[in-house]
Amino acid sequence: MTLGELIFIFLLFVTFCGALTTVIARSLIYALVGLVATMFGIAGLYIYLNAPFIAMMQILIYVGAVAILIVFAIMLAGPFYKKPTEWSKVTKFLVSLIIALFTYLLFMRIILHSFLGGQDTAFMITTKDIGRSLFDKLTFPFELVSLLIVVSIIGALMLAIFSKDRK
């Protein structure tokens, strides 16, 4: 086993354990730490998929911004140390297990029965390509993002003022 494979398995392990912690942890903070671990693991997997740009974005956006936002939300709302009730019943656990397995098998079937592409070289997009296409082929979506941000900022401001008025 080469070093690369070892790191890959380690990343898989981190992602899986993080996801499991997120779902079954008793405290929200532990769940958050699990989530961060998952995000790091997925970022590592992106590097294995020849997508370093997306890996960086994953860390910047999810670990850097989203996790911090969740921390703030937990901080403002107060920590909750409650055992999640969803897992306490055996039937619910069994049902969720069956659904998870079914989905997994379905996707495995779909992927195994599909003949993807057939080209020899890997489909790879570099950061340079992304930067270029944002300013030539994908100008329109690039501009649309600004409109989307305007709408969401105005909306968030209005809702904040609105809920203050109500109190």
Added chain:
Amino acid sequence: MLLLPELYMMLLAIIFLFISIGKRKGNVVACGQLLSILGVVISLSSIFFKGELFYGAYRVDLFSQVFKVLLAAGYCLVILMLGSKDEIEHEYIAEFYMFLSFSTLGLMMLVSSVELISIVLSLEISSYSLYVILPLRRAQVQVQHEASIKYLFFGAISSGIMLYGMGYLYGICHSTFLTDIIRVLPKFLNQPIGILALVLTLTGFLFKLSLFPFHFWSPDVYEGASHSTTTFIATIPKIAAAALLIRITSMAYLAPPVLVQILMVLAALSMTFGNLVGLVQRDIKRLLAYSGIAHAGYIMMGILALSREGNLSVVYYITIYLFMNLACLYTVILLSKDGENVTLDGLIGLSKRSPLLAFTLATSAFSLAGIPPTGGFTGKLYLFISAFREGYLTIVIIGAVNTVISIFYYLNLVRMSYSKEGNSVTPLKLSGMAKIICLIFIFFILAMGVTPSSFMGLFKHMVF
């Protein structure tokens, strides 16, 4: 000036933004009514524009322009209908208009976008605006918050599923442009991955159309949102969703029968579920929500035909659906005194209180049920014929049976307003504007039923 309707809609949004941050509010309602009527005129004037912009990511053709006219007309009617009653928080009326304009702008861009990322972003612009205006309902305590949270969560989940499907589309086609995808996709359509990608991509639009497994938001949102917001959500996003369903399924004309089977099951479940649950509803807005679920099933009959006739019938049906649904909801808006929901009992004695309104409701109910000579009958006929031509007899039979079931609760609306005598007969005064809007609805519903060829003549050139 290919982008004239969109630019005008953006201008409207900016005007309302400045009104909302200014000190003097002025008469926002009258201003909005005038500007929105002008919007319809502008969209009509740009109906024959043609061209491509932004490296082929944005296509202006008859298909998109006709849909833009429909969207502008729907937007205009919603704003005119709102003018007569104010059940939105007063201080936020300018913001409400602004977000309606933003939402319509997003939908207008949606029908013209032929590139996956633009499609997602335009859809999100329109949805974000709607998430924000849902809580702005006056004189209610809790329902509107529940509605807005539900709409937000279901919307986010369906967008996520749609993006997942688009990821597969991009992965197998290596391009986000529909013109490239349409070349590569047929090779993958006989594999599970191609079907999976297509169906998941359709999810985002099926959510907007409130088809069966994605319908959970619709009854609560219809019930909880203010009447004018409901009117908007119930009609205008559905027009754009139908347009996008046509655009995306037209890439899959050569699809194997399994795609049609998936869509057929969804359509059948949606019709049956919507109509059966609709039978027991008392709240008219909730009833219309379930009727909307059933109608999504009817519309899918045209989509799953995967043919030019099918798409043509979908365009026709969504047009008549706009008018008949708006007419039915207009009755609710006019009947509710302080913005509360209207139940079936609230209709009692309507024919004595206001004959014109009762007649509008009767016309729209007949049309929703699909009884000649209204447009709903003609539209359904086209849908059934297009599915029948492709040999899908099962779904046609299910559709016909469902039409019969639905007649009960639609005609119940008419029975309540005409044959039941109420205790108090306080006449309902309609303003001149309200009368004109009622007459517009009656005219369009009857005209589309009696002379379908005049509308079909235009639509025939737009579909592919």
